[in-house]
Amino acid sequence: MQDQERRIGDEARRIMEAFPEVFGKPPWRIEETNLAWGFSCGKGWYPLIERLSADLTAIVQQDGLSRFQARQVKQKLGKLRFYSKGGNERTADHILQAELEAAGKCEHCGTQHGELKNLGGWLTTTCDDCAAILLKSRA
Ligand SMILES: [Zn+2]
Known part of the structure; x- marks a missing residue:
């Protein structure tokens, strides 16, 4: 594995490698794509991203979208982008x-019970239990 690819977590890498029509093929280099950061969001959203990737793969194949390419997956202001x-x-x-x-x-x-919260200036979509843990770990 290349140095610049170590930012991608194992679970994100598994999903990215499973859907080359969506994410392209490795290596994902930092000079070339923001996918080199993997998924910049919490892992609670990964199953949803995996399902979306499967749906997108089907559409890419059905509609012949050979130029389709995911560019970045992240949490921005507490929301999935x-x-x-x-x-x-x-x-x-x-x-x-x-x-x-x-x-x-x-x-x-x-x-399912997540909502947008402001944890001391950090916007995140979270349930009450995780919010309590996160606040404690940051205190
Ligand atoms: Zn939670």
Whole structure:
């Protein structure tokens, strides 16, 4: 494994490697793509990202979107953001649905009861239990 790829966690790497039509193929170099950071969000959202990736793969194949490419997956201001290029209305719609679904899901543990919270200036979509743990760990 290349040095610049160590930022990608094992679980994110597994998902990225499973869907080359969405994420391209390794190596993901920092000079070339923000995917070199893996998924910059909590692991509670990973199952949702994996499901979205499977949906996008099907659309890419059905609609012949050979130029589709995920550019970055991150949490921004507490919300899931999935940036891509080369898609169409269907890919945009699926990405939007996943982002909306993530807004109600704890990004740390994946429970359905997440909501946007401000933990001392850090915006995160979290359940009450994870919020308490996070606040304690930062105190
Ligand atoms: Zn939680």
